[in-house]
Amino acid sequence: xxxxxxxxxxxxxxxxxxxxxxxxxxxxxxxxxxxxxxxxxxxxxxxxxxxxxxxxxxxxxxxxxxxxxxxxxxxxxxxxxxxxxxxxxxxxxxxxxxxxxxxxxxxxxxxxxxxxxxxxxxxxxxxxxxxxxxxxxxxxxxxxxxxxxxxxxxxxxxxxxxxxxxxxxxxxxxxxxxxxxxxxxxxxxxxxxxxxxxxxxxxxxxxxxxxxxxxxxxxxxxxxxxxxxxxxxxxxxxxxxxxxxxxxxxxxxxxxxxxxxxxxxxxxxxxxxxxxxxxxxxxxxxxxxxxxxxxxxxxxxxxxxxxxxxxxx
Amino acid sequence: xxxxxxxxxxxxxxxxxxxxxxxxxxxxxxxxxxxxxxxxxxxxxxxxxxxxxxxxxxxxxxxxxxxxxxxxxxxxxxxxxxxxxxxxxxxxxxxxxxxxxxxxxxxxxxxxxxxxxxxxxxxxxxxxxxxxxxxxxxxxxxxxxxxxxxxxxxxxxxxxxxxxxxxxxxxxxxxxxxxxxxxxxxxxxxxxxxxxxxxxxxxxxxxxxxxxxxxxxxxxxxxxxxxxxxxxxxxxxxxxxxxxxxxxxxxxxxxxxxxxxxxxxxxxxxxxxxxxx
Numbered sequence: 001x002x003x004x005x006x007x008x009x010x011x012x013x014x015x016x017x018x019x020x021x022x023x024x025x026x027x028x029x030x031x032x033x034x035x036x037x038x039x040x041x042x043x044x045x046x047x048x049x050x051x052x053x054x055x056x057x058x059x060x061x062x063x064x065x066x067x068x069x070x071x072x073x074x075x076x077x078x079x080x081x082x083x084x085x086x087x088x089x090x091x092x093x094x095x096x097x098x099x100x101x102x103x104x105x106x107x108x109x110x111x112x113x114x115x116x117x118x119x120x121x122x123x124x125x126x127x128x129x130x131x132x133x134x135x136x137x138x139x140x141x142x143x144x145x146x147x148x149x150x151x152x153x154x155x156x157x158x159x160x161x162x163x164x165x166x167x168x169x170x171x172x173x174x175x176x177x178x179x180x181x182x183x184x185x186x187x188x189x190x191x192x193x194x195x196x197x198x199x200x201x202x203x204x205x206x207x208x209x210x211x212x213x214x215x216x217x218x219x220x221x222x223x224x225x226x227x228x229x230x231x232x233x234x235x236x237x238x239x240x241x242x243x244x245x246x247x248x249x250x251x252x253x254x255x256x257x258x259x260x261x262x263x264x265x266x267x268x269x270x271x272x273x274x275x276x277x278x279x280x281x282x283x284x285x286x287x288x289x290x291x292x293x294x295x296x297x298x299x300x301x302x303x304x305x306x307x308x309x310x311x312x313x
Numbered sequence: 314x315x316x317x318x319x320x321x322x323x324x325x326x327x328x329x330x331x332x333x334x335x336x337x338x339x340x341x342x343x344x345x346x347x348x349x350x351x352x353x354x355x356x357x358x359x360x361x362x363x364x365x366x367x368x369x370x371x372x373x374x375x376x377x378x379x380x381x382x383x384x385x386x387x388x389x390x391x392x393x394x395x396x397x398x399x400x401x402x403x404x405x406x407x408x409x410x411x412x413x414x415x416x417x418x419x420x421x422x423x424x425x426x427x428x429x430x431x432x433x434x435x436x437x438x439x440x441x442x443x444x445x446x447x448x449x450x451x452x453x454x455x456x457x458x459x460x461x462x463x464x465x466x467x468x469x470x471x472x473x474x475x476x477x478x479x480x481x482x483x484x485x486x487x488x489x490x491x492x493x494x495x496x497x498x499x500x501x502x503x504x505x506x507x508x509x510x511x512x513x514x515x516x517x518x519x520x521x522x523x524x525x526x527x528x529x530x531x532x533x534x535x536x537x538x539x540x541x542x543x544x545x546x547x548x549x550x551x552x553x554x555x556x557x558x559x560x561x562x563x564x565x566x567x568x569x570x571x572x573x574x575x576x577x578x579x580x581x582x583x584x585x586x587x588x589x590x
Binding site: 025027030031032033036037038041043045046048049051052060111112114116122125126127132133134137139140143144146183187188194243246247254271274275280284287288294295298 | 338357416431437525529539543562580
């Protein structure tokens with residue numbers, strides 16, 4: 001009896017010892033395996049994040065010299081009409097391009113989700129702009145929009161409309177960028193929506209068919225409500241992306257264009273102030289403000305998702 | 314009868330819309346190619362002509378020889394390959410640890426990584442520039458690569474992917490006396506191939522098409538990537554659209570080819586990130 005107890009006790013001890021050894025072994029492997037990534041992330045991202053915060057309170061210049069100047073940069077931003085205008089441009093760009101792109105891509109996804117021939121071909125063609133370098137995309141659209149030789153104005157002329165100098169007209173230039181942004185994002189959103197639609201159980205549609213619902217009713221009563229989680233996700237990533245528009249502005253609206261002031265986005269202005277004019281401290285402050293704007297918009301969106309997002313039951 | 318008719322017209326409108334949409338998607342590409350083989354005179358002709366009189370293939374050789382286009386290619390390819398490979402290695406290793414091992418401070422570290430997903434990249438540009446400056450790497454190839462080797466998005470994506478792989482497989486390997494690195498290398502990586510390919514494609518695409526970082530960090534022409542090279546070209550040729558379009562075609566074909574070959578991986582990869590979130 002006693003010896004048996006002793007024996008099992010000993011066994012337990014060795015088991016615990018073995019377990020502990022295994023646990024420490026696990027820990028060691030875990031730390032070894034995350035070490036390369038974490039080293040890079042800490043050096044390039046975590047420290048950089050706080051550094052940028054810090055620089056926004058300095059007058060850091062292109063040569064790396066800085067002194068602490070408190071909230072001067074932020075006060076200056078409040079009084080800087082160029083920054084305000086750039087924020088307005090970015091907001092306008094986002095408010096127009098994101099909803100249009102989402103509506104169009106839901107529409108295209110819905111069409112592609114029905115039984116049609118050559119579905120893959122359409123999908124490929126709609127997706128082509130997504131994989132194309134934005135710098136090249138911007139350049140060809142610039143060429144399409146150009147005032148004198150552009151084919152867009154040529155087509156307008158055939159309809160006897162005199163097209164404006166799109167890229168140099170402060171009233172229209174931002175719309176050229178908006179159309180290109182929509183054109184190049186439809187394919188991406190469409191793919192996500194298609195996946196979302198394919199995730200909707202066919203039983204809903206079968207039930208609706210029995211009730212005699214037509215395809216309009218099916219779309220608005222079944223597809224759209226059950227797609228809201230996907231719409232929510234797509235709208236968040238689209239908002240974040242379009243708040244950071246840069247390539248299209250740089251490549252389409254040149255430095256000499258009189259429309260630049262009314263078109264430039266906040267990231268474009270950030271780039272110019274930081275890396276063309278070398279006013280890094282001021283640019284840091286602008287980037288911090290944009291960061292908070294994006295953060296607040298995302299939080300507000302997430303908070304109000306309960307009002308319109310339906311999750312499948 | 315009536316039913317059949319409306320069915321027919323419905324389908325007809327559906328195809329009409331799709332074809333119209335597809336044409337709008339493709340026209341810029343066709344116009345890009347057609348313009349790239351015109352003479353300067355033909356590009357500025359009013360009314361515009363659709364096809365060039367004689368295809369000017371020499372536009373391509375002119376672009377290739379007048380700019381260090383070879384360097385652009387080399388820099389784009391090398392930086393894209395390095396970034397993609399680096400992210401796949403670093404992210405998949407860390408993702409394995411986060412998905413399979415319990416270790417102290419795991420959740421804190423993971424949440425910290427996730428919160429980086431919320432931070433727009435322009436926040437890091439000024440500090441990154443300073444790091445590269447301090448490392449004395451301005452205007453070099455490694456400057457294009459370094460910050461892009463690490464990614465919280467990639468780690469998150471692969472961790473989600475690893476979580477879907479049944480645990481029985483690695484438990485069997487533990488009984489066989491494999492350590493974690495062996496399980497990761499021999500069991501998880503082969504099983505996670507679709508996830509790895511998806512991340513690889515995303516990274517390659519971002520890296521290839523990225524304009525902002527190469528523009529900031531490198532200024533000498535032979536250290537630029539194709540995207541920054543196009544920006545430089547636009548400044549040089551301003552209105553010579555035949556040459557600008559030739560440059561564009563040269564810059565975009567590799568990714569389009571990659572997309573056409575790995576189409577399903579692209580689509581599945583995007584659907585994966587879209588539905589898992």
